[in-house]
Amino acid sequence: VTPRRGKDRREEFESLAMGHTDSLFNLALRMTRDEKDAEDLVQETLLRAYRFFHTYEPGTNIRAWLFRILKNNFINRYRKVQRQPATVDFAKLEEGFETIFDETFRRGSRTPEEIVVDSSYHGEVLEAMEELPEDYRTVVVLALVEDLSYKEIARVVGCPIGTVMSRLHRGRRLLQTRLAEYATRRGIVPSSRAASEDTAHHE
Amino acid sequence: MSDRPGHPQGPDRRETRDECRALHELLIHHRRGELGASDAGRVREHLEDCADCRRFDEVEASLDRLIAGALAAGPAPSGLAERVRARLDEAEDPRSASRRMPGWGWALAAVAALIVGLFLPNPARLLGPGEAADRGRADAGDLRPAPGGVQAELSGFLVDDECDRAGMPLEYQKDCAHPSHHTVLKTDRGEYVALVAHAGQPSLDRMQRGRRVRARGVYLAATGTLDLASLSFQ
Numbered sequence: 001v002t003p004r005r006g007k008d009r010r011e012e013f014e015s016l017a018m019g020h021t022d023s024l025f026n027l028a029l030r031m032t033r034d035e036k037d038a039e040d041l042v043q044e045t046l047l048r049a050y051r052f053f054h055t056y057e058p059g060t061n062i063r064a065w066l067f068r069i070l071k072n073n074f075i076n077r078y079r080k081v082q083r084q085p086a087t088v089d090f091a092k093l094e095e096g097f098e099t100i101f102d103e104t105f106r107r108g109s110r111t112p113e114e115i116v117v118d119s120s121y122h123g124e125v126l127e128a129m130e131e132l133p134e135d136y137r138t139v140v141v142l143a144l145v146e147d148l149s150y151k152e153i154a155r156v157v158g159c160p161i162g163t164v165m166s167r168l169h170r171g172r173r174l175l176q177t178r179l180a181e182y183a184t185r186r187g188i189v190p191s192s193r194a195a196s197e198d199t200a201h202h203e
Numbered sequence: 204m205s206d207r208p209g210h211p212q213g214p215d216r217r218e219t220r221d222e223c224r225a226l227h228e229l230l231i232h233h234r235r236g237e238l239g240a241s242d243a244g245r246v247r248e249h250l251e252d253c254a255d256c257r258r259f260d261e262v263e264a265s266l267d268r269l270i271a272g273a274l275a276a277g278p279a280p281s282g283l284a285e286r287v288r289a290r291l292d293e294a295e296d297p298r299s300a301s302r303r304m305p306g307w308g309w310a311l312a313a314v315a316a317l318i319v320g321l322f323l324p325n326p327a328r329l330l331g332p333g334e335a336a337d338r339g340r341a342d343a344g345d346l347r348p349a350p351g352g353v354q355a356e357l358s359g360f361l362v363d364d365e366c367d368r369a370g371m372p373l374e375y376q377k378d379c380a381h382p383s384h385h386t387v388l389k390t391d392r393g394e395y396v397a398l399v400a401h402a403g404q405p406s407l408d409r410m411q412r413g414r415r416v417r418a419r420g421v422y423l424a425a426t427g428t429l430d431l432a433s434l435s436f437q
Contacts, residue, residue: 024279072381
């Protein structure tokens with residue numbers, strides 16, 4: 001393969017890579033949790049991507065390639081100084097999950113399909129993301145937002161596919177649990193349970 | 204299809220619940236088409252038979268859509284793409300200058316090269332012409348203006364750019380298979396230069412890390428790349 005030179009190279013980079021700035025910024029923001037850091041990270045990522053554009057294999061997923069560079073830049077520059085959230089007790093979360101999920105969503109007074117279109121839940125998702133360690137946040141975004149395959153995610157974050165699956169499972173369990181708790185607080189639960197919760201709150 | 208509206212009551216109840224719980228963990232992977240044939244078959248069979256799990260699957264899918272909607276990419280800050288483009292323009296400046304003004308573009312590139320060589324700290328600094336003479340041929344950097352940059356001859360070792368910066372000893376760097384680590388030239392002055400190889404030239408892979416090379420080509424200071432004319436192993 002003959003690497004592209006000069007104007008061709010720049011034009012190709014422009015058409016293939018620059019259109020992904022929003023997605024890159026979104027992932028960077030979830031990783032760094034700081035707009036300024038996220039912006040710096042995206043700039044460094046795109047400049048580095050341009051420098052190594054000759055190593056990009058045409059026809060492969062350019063977003064996955066860019067995310068990999070972004071993740072790598074993040075590890076080098078930000079991870080050491082990042083404040084990591086307190087460890088989540090996933091085992092405990094898993095234990096109570098089926099019950100709260102069942103009571104809230106499967107037997108609740110509003111269907112999840114209705115909840116999906118209620119944007120007041122969005123803030124709850126963003127807050128719950130803050131509780132997750134960076135590795136989990138990254139996998140959740142790459143899978144649910146960017147719709148990358150597990151194989152692609154594994155290459156981006158540099159871990160086995162099994163780890164991707166378990167991070168995605170656990171990360172979603174935390175988000176689902178927090179959404180169920182929020183729905184309960186807003187009274188979107190069966191009346192019997194709402195009444196007992198209400199009493200508990202007033203005691 | 205023998206539909207079961209809910210979990211059975213009685214002795215089978217706990218066993219069925221455990222089975223359903225185990226299945227719940229697989230549902231997202233099933234929806235994404237990431238399960239192997241045998242697991243996918245098991246999930247399909249169970250779903251056909253269990254109304255509770257079908258409902259669980261639908262609810263989870265809805266929540267995933269909600270989560271994806273909440274985390275979806277909004278627009279990046281205004282001007283971010285433009286700031287990146289400006290930095291890419293800066294990186295390409297010598298190239299565009301020589302195109303626009305072929306008559307004295309080379310002279311401009313020579314001045315740029317001198318500025319780069321004499322004043323700028325790492326990573327853009329190469330050997331200045333005087334220094335090259337002082338240090339002799341073995342590790343000389345040779346700067347001559349050329350279309351799109353400056354002609355340069357650089358000596359050094361092939362390294363893993365990330366691992367080397369992190370301080371990993373050279374002999375271990377060929378073991379790093381991280382997909383976004385690149386094999387680059389670390390010049391004897393300590394700069395990291397990305398080597399752009401062309402058809403017919405040896406391609407660089409991680410197994411060559413640790414080898415000493417002499418690379419010749421057109422160097423673009425702003426991007427830190429050397430468009431290879433030749434690469435010889437020493």
